[in-house]
Structures are given as structure tokens and as C-alpha cells.
Amino acid sequence: MKTRLSDDEKRAFYKDGFFVLRELIPEELVTAAQARYRSARPGEDLTHAPEFTDLVNKSPLTPIMRELMGEFDPPSATRHIVRPKNQKPGDHFVALGYRDKDLPYYGTDLHMDGQAVFRTPQEPAVGTPEEIYKQYISTGRKGDIGRCADNIGVNYAPLFHDPGMTNSLGGFTAFLFVCLSDQTMPGGGQTNVLRGGHHAAERFFRWQHSVNGCLGPEGPGWPRLNHDVPNRCGYRHLPDRMYEEFIDETAECTPDGRRWPRPTPVFMSPGDATIAMYHIPHGGSRNENGNSARKSPIFALVNKKRQPNKVMAGNSDHPDRAWDGSFLEFEEGNDPYERSRYALCNMYHEWDGMTEIVAQERAKERDSESAPAQRQGSAG
Numbered sequence: 001m002k003t004r005l006s007d008d009e010k011r012a013f014y015k016d017g018f019f020v021l022r023e024l025i026p027e028e029l030v031t032a033a034q035a036r037y038r039s040a041r042p043g044e045d046l047t048h049a050p051e052f053t054d055l056v057n058k059s060p061l062t063p064i065m066r067e068l069m070g071e072f073d074p075p076s077a078t079r080h081i082v083r084p085k086n087q088k089p090g091d092h093f094v095a096l097g098y099r100d101k102d103l104p105y106y107g108t109d110l111h112m113d114g115q116a117v118f119r120t121p122q123e124p125a126v127g128t129p130e131e132i133y134k135q136y137i138s139t140g141r142k143g144d145i146g147r148c149a150d151n152i153g154v155n156y157a158p159l160f161h162d163p164g165m166t167n168s169l170g171g172f173t174a175f176l177f178v179c180l181s182d183q184t185m186p187g188g189g190q191t192n193v194l195r196g197g198h199h200a201a202e203r204f205f206r207w208q209h210s211v212n213g214c215l216g217p218e219g220p221g222w223p224r225l226n227h228d229v230p231n232r233c234g235y236r237h238l239p240d241r242m243y244e245e246f247i248d249e250t251a252e253c254t255p256d257g258r259r260w261p262r263p264t265p266v267f268m269s270p271g272d273a274t275i276a277m278y279h280i281p282h283g284g285s286r287n288e289n290g291n292s293a294r295k296s297p298i299f300a301l302v303n304k305k306r307q308p309n310k311v312m313a314g315n316s317d318h319p320d321r322a323w324d325g326s327f328l329e330f331e332e333g334n335d336p337y338e339r340s341r342y343a344l345c346n347m348y349h350e351w352d353g354m355t356e357i358v359a360q361e362r363a364k365e366r367d368s369e370s371a372p373a374q375r376q377g378s379a380g
């Protein structure tokens, strides 16, 4: 049984921000989870069904993740994102403010988790940017309570995670995507990632921190909404600097001529599992071409050292708050928001098994950055 990533695998994981483990999950666990989906009653809540948490708790993922990141609570909950087959591009506006059918890459919307999203206007929004923002954030779970940390999006993520409103991102340590359906074809409903985007995200958070300590949307360089889109109320799921950094000659456009970074589809088969950094921008694609519904239970793990006295269920993208967005109690002297900001700016702090590889790779990067200057110096 595989119990750890090899050093070469860790190097690839460092570089890409995600790593696919082929045929890792024992067949009987895959079969039991697939059967649980089939036997579910319409609308049944499978969040806590053990057939899914077993995919981590009874599989090699547990020793692999313990070695790679350190201690974590065995998940007791799962996020289920099922995409039926034969999905078609739609006329509706999506969170980015464009019509679904106009987005490239099967509608993949690269984002980071833990951002509060609200109801997407289906008609072009009217008014000033301030009026559009106010209207947009009044459509969450608490209604029109204004711009404050109590405001909770339709996805249960808070508008700001801390009472001081200095962080608008969640922030766990690791994603696990366990594959239960054939996702080997382009447009198969699979998760896509921005390969290497985790490094850009960490750099960006460090820059935001250096400016005024506010991280995520509404921090420096990252207005939450983009009014220069067809519905005038588009969510900036990534800062413009990151979108621009990953534009290359393969980038496709929306009809307005805007180019979008090309995501990497994570092709998987039942029994495969993907480990990814929290920091990697990612997004699901429409399941236009799959031969079955896309089924991949998703887990969000947090290194136990973040909050040793709290138990994480494994399905939340806002671990500093309760699932419904309410505030949690912390003991005297424990500032959970500061710990989370630190983790956003120091992404390998919670990957204990990556320490050596990260040190080696970053030393190589420093060497290669200083090499041209040295050569110039010696030539002069």
C-alpha cells in the first residue's frame, strides 16, 4: 500500500500545486460509495454518509496526507458536487457576469474557495458601482444587512471571515478530490486547475499583506466586483494580476475580446484521487461530453496545528466560522484570524512533509534568479 509521496512526486506537487494518484482507492470503497449515490433518495443529504468519508479514512489517503501535511481530523463530512451528463451551455448569466455559453473552457470559472457569493443578476445591473455592490450583497442568507462580517453569502461563506473585515477568503490546507466516475474526456464535468497558480496566489497575498494587511477580494488590487462585464455585476474570483499572469498564446476569449487563462483539466477515472493546495485556483467544467454524471466527493483538510482544540468536519471552506457562518468561540490569546492570514501568506507552513523539498526548490529558484546577474557581473 502506498503510504507517502516519493521525493520526485513531491517536487511535481510543489511545482504544479496538485498531484493525481492513480488507482489509489481500494475498489471495495469505490464500489460502496458509487452504490450509496445510486441508492440515495431524491434530495437526500449525503454530507455525513460514511461511504464517502471512508474514501479518506479507510484508504491510503490518510497515511499519505499525514506524511505530506501533518495531523488532521478524520473527515466526518463531504462536499458533493454532482454534474449530470449532457449539460448544455446556457443563456443565463454566471457569477463572472458573462452568459454561460460565452465562457471558454466549458464554462470553467477559476476561483479560490471561501469567497461569499450572492445571487447573480440575470438582467444587467443598473446604478452606480456602489449601488450595484449594495444590491448584490443584500441577496445572501441574512438579507440586506449591509457590508459587515455577519453578512453570509448564498454558499454560507462570510463576506468577511473576521470581525475586523481584513480577510474575505476561507483558507484550509488541502483539497482531496476522489473520483467515482469516468472523467477522462475534455468537458467531462471534472475539476480544472490553474497549474502553478498556487505560487502566484501566495505571492499576491504577501503583497496584499505588505500594503495594508487585508487579504482577498476588497483588499489591495482586488475589487470584488467587475462592472465592465455584460451583466455589470461580475465576481472577480481572482485578482486581475493573476488572470493576466497566466494569459498565454493558447488563451481563449469571451465575445468581448477578453482573454482567459487556460485551465488544466484533471482527468481521472474511478479510484483515482487528486491532492491539491488550498491556494490553487480551480473550477469545475460543464459535463457536456461525459458518458455519466460527474461524481467526485471533495474534502477540505486543515492541519491540526492551526486550531488544535477545534474539530474540523472536512467539508467547510470557512474553517474560522461555523458552517452556517456564525462566529465560533476561541480561548484567550488564540487569534484564529491571524493564524489564517499567516497560512494564506505562508502556504507551506501547514505541509510539514514538504519542508525539505520546498527548501530545496526555493533555493534552486533563488540561484536561477541570481544567475544572470552574476554572469553579467563576471562578463563586465
Ligand SMILES: [Fe+2]
Pocket: 111, 112, 113, 282, 283
Ligand atoms: Fe472551489
